[in-house]
Amino acid sequence: xxxxxxxxxxxxxxxxxxxxxxxxxxxxxxxxxxxxxxxxxxxxxxxxxxxxxxxxxxxxxxxxxxxxxxxxxxxxxxxxxxxxxxxxxxxxxxxxxxxxxxxxxxxxxxxxxxxxxxxxxxxxxxxxxxxxxxxxxxxxxxxxxxxxxxxxxxxxxxxxxxxxxxxxxxxxxxxxxxxxxxxxxxxxxxxxxxxxxxxxxxxxxxxxxxxxxx
Amino acid sequence: xxxxxxxxxxxxxxxxxxxxxxxxxxxxxxxxxxxxxxxxxxxxxxxxxxxxxxxxxxxxxxxxxxxxxxxxxxxxxxxxxxxxxxxxxxxxxxxxxxxxxxxxxxxxxxxxxxxxxxxxxxxxxxxxxxxxxxxxxxxxxxxxxxxxxxxxxxxxxxxxxxxxxxxxxxxxxxxxxxxxxxxxxxxxxxxxxxxxxxxxxxxxxxxxxxxxxx
Numbered sequence: 001x002x003x004x005x006x007x008x009x010x011x012x013x014x015x016x017x018x019x020x021x022x023x024x025x026x027x028x029x030x031x032x033x034x035x036x037x038x039x040x041x042x043x044x045x046x047x048x049x050x051x052x053x054x055x056x057x058x059x060x061x062x063x064x065x066x067x068x069x070x071x072x073x074x075x076x077x078x079x080x081x082x083x084x085x086x087x088x089x090x091x092x093x094x095x096x097x098x099x100x101x102x103x104x105x106x107x108x109x110x111x112x113x114x115x116x117x118x119x120x121x122x123x124x125x126x127x128x129x130x131x132x133x134x135x136x137x138x139x140x141x142x143x144x145x146x147x148x149x150x151x152x153x154x155x156x157x158x159x160x161x162x163x164x165x166x167x168x169x170x171x172x173x174x175x176x177x178x179x180x181x182x183x184x185x186x187x188x189x190x191x192x193x194x195x196x197x198x199x200x201x202x203x204x205x206x207x208x209x210x211x212x213x214x
Numbered sequence: 215x216x217x218x219x220x221x222x223x224x225x226x227x228x229x230x231x232x233x234x235x236x237x238x239x240x241x242x243x244x245x246x247x248x249x250x251x252x253x254x255x256x257x258x259x260x261x262x263x264x265x266x267x268x269x270x271x272x273x274x275x276x277x278x279x280x281x282x283x284x285x286x287x288x289x290x291x292x293x294x295x296x297x298x299x300x301x302x303x304x305x306x307x308x309x310x311x312x313x314x315x316x317x318x319x320x321x322x323x324x325x326x327x328x329x330x331x332x333x334x335x336x337x338x339x340x341x342x343x344x345x346x347x348x349x350x351x352x353x354x355x356x357x358x359x360x361x362x363x364x365x366x367x368x369x370x371x372x373x374x375x376x377x378x379x380x381x382x383x384x385x386x387x388x389x390x391x392x393x394x395x396x397x398x399x400x401x402x403x404x405x406x407x408x409x410x411x412x413x414x415x416x417x418x419x420x421x422x423x424x425x426x427x428x
Contacts, residue, residue, distance in 0.1 A: 049359035050314060062303045066317065069309035076302045088290045089276045095283035100264060102313075103280065107321040116348065121335055134330065145263035 002027040005047060005055040007034045008210035009178075011106060011171035012067035013054040017210075018167040019071045021201035023078045031212035034111060068102055071164055083164045094158045097146065097165035101172045105139035109175065129179065136181045143169075144186045153188070155195045162196060170196050174207065216241040219261060219269040221248045222424035223392075225320060225385035226281035227268040231419035232381040233285045237292045245426035248325060282316055285378055297378045308372045311360065311379035315386045319353035323389065343393065350395045357383075358400045367402070369409045376410060384410050388421065 004020070004027050006013030020027050032038040032053050039051040047055045048065045056064045056073075064070045075083050084091045107113070109132050117123040117131060147153045157165035173193045176183060183190060196202045207213055218234070218241050220227030234241050246252040246267050253265040261269045262279045270278045270287075278284045289297050298305045321327070323346050331337040331345060361367045371379035387407045390397060397404060410416045421427055 048356075050318065050353075050356035052318070058303075062306075064303070064306045064310065066310035066313040068317070069306045069313055072309055073302050073306040076305065088287050089272075089278070091290065092276075092278045092283045092287040095286055096278065096280035099280040099283055099316075103282070103317050103321055104264065104266075107317055108327065113322065116345070117335070120344070120348075121331070121337060121341060123335060127335060130334070131330070134334075139264075142262075142264035 002059060003030055003057040004028070005030045005032050005044070005057070006053045006210075007032055007038075008207040008213045010034060010053050011175050012052070012102075014171035014174070014205060014207065015067045015102075015167045016054050016056060016070050016074075017205035018170065018202055019074050019083060019164070021205050022081065022083060022162060022167070023074055025074070025078060029211055031210075033212070068098060068164075068168075071167065075164070081161070083162065083167070085158060085163070090152065090158065093152055094163045094165045097143065097157050098168040100139060100143055100146070101165075101168040105135055105172060106175075108135040109179075132179050133181050136176045136179070139172075140176070140183070140186050140189060144188050147188045147192065153192075156192055162199065162201075166192065166196050166202075169193060170202055216273060217244055217271040218242070219244045219246050219258070219271070220267045220424075221246055221252075222421040222427045224248060224267050225389050226266070226316075228385035228388070228419060228421065229281045229316075229381045230268050230270060230284050230288075231424075232384065232416055233288050233297060233378070235415035235419050236295065236297060236376060236381070237288055239288070239292060243425055245424075247426070282312060282378075282382075285381065289378070295375070297376065297381070299372060299377070304366065304372065307366055308377045308379045311357065311371050312382040314353060314357055314360070315379075315382040319349055319386055320389075322349040323393075346393050347395050350390045350393070353386075354390070354397070354400050354403060358402050361402045361406065367406075370406055376413065376415075380406065380410050380416075383407060384416055 002025060004016060006029060032044055038044060039053060045051055047063050054067055054070065056070045064073055084094055114128055117128050147157060152158050154160040156162050157169060170193055216239060218230060220243060246258055252258060253267060259265055261277050268281055268284065270284045278287055298308055328342055331342050361371060366372050368374040370376050371383060384407055387403065
């Protein structure tokens, strides 16, 4: 059985849940409580020395780390329905949109980073929130521009079917909403996210639907 | 002609240069001076609304963003020599190693982030340097553990030929050296980087060898 070690509110785990659901793959979930430091247990570090979730354990016992690497693995092993387009330029566009979120936005607003700001740099709550919203605004402004102008966007980030980019976008919007970020300037993003959320694969991957949700 | 819009010291551009060189592909370079804000010019933002380098313009005029998406594109269009292994689990391992650097380390130590720490949070030079070294140590400790224990590592991050993971590792080590980070605890990383640097593809991609190097 495929097993996902995750956390209901981890947006990296959320991406993988969306992809597993879109592919129609069954999986067990083992929650790792990031707030209580579960990712630093001996067992968790043995799975991933980085002390991060998600980790996906495949049927044959291979343990995979890094959400986008896991999603690419699932795409290669279970190509239907495809979450990357067929043409190399389209694939590059989808990956770039996914990476705009996964490499430029999410890493800056991670729990461990917010903790460093407060514990080591003495940031106030207001300063922490300003940091959070700054990187959301930087990232979503650029993403909105790319989604609005580029040939390629449709009901979803790329065309009219969900791709890897949508699997990254929805968790990032969930996070932004949690921190009360104003998303009024991003109508294209909101349109696409509404279309995603109407699909069961996304709905069933949402944090509130997970066994460890509080 | 393929054109790379980059900056000699940008480690994301450095990754793409390594991959272009490993693939034996000819390319023009157009420097964008990040320190002088060249990435915010109208022309740069038209290429990439994120105001980041690198951008790769292909023979047929398509403009690609995000270094890892560009590398995957080059891998798909120019499969020889391969920079990802043939088996899905191996491919996932290489991508995870690359993403450990590209999604967990590099984004935190970017120029724009260091500037925010100083300008908005009032961080001292010492606090900025401590931040930098903290995320280098977090990332490289985990990477060293993954490279040391996992079946898969050899003279390079994965086996005995360079992969996408090495194309990410060498620029990250270059950055760490520039900030005088102590790398003594990472012998495996040092061994692999020395092997990479002995190859002309890596040597010719180094910042000092670029036309805009100062």
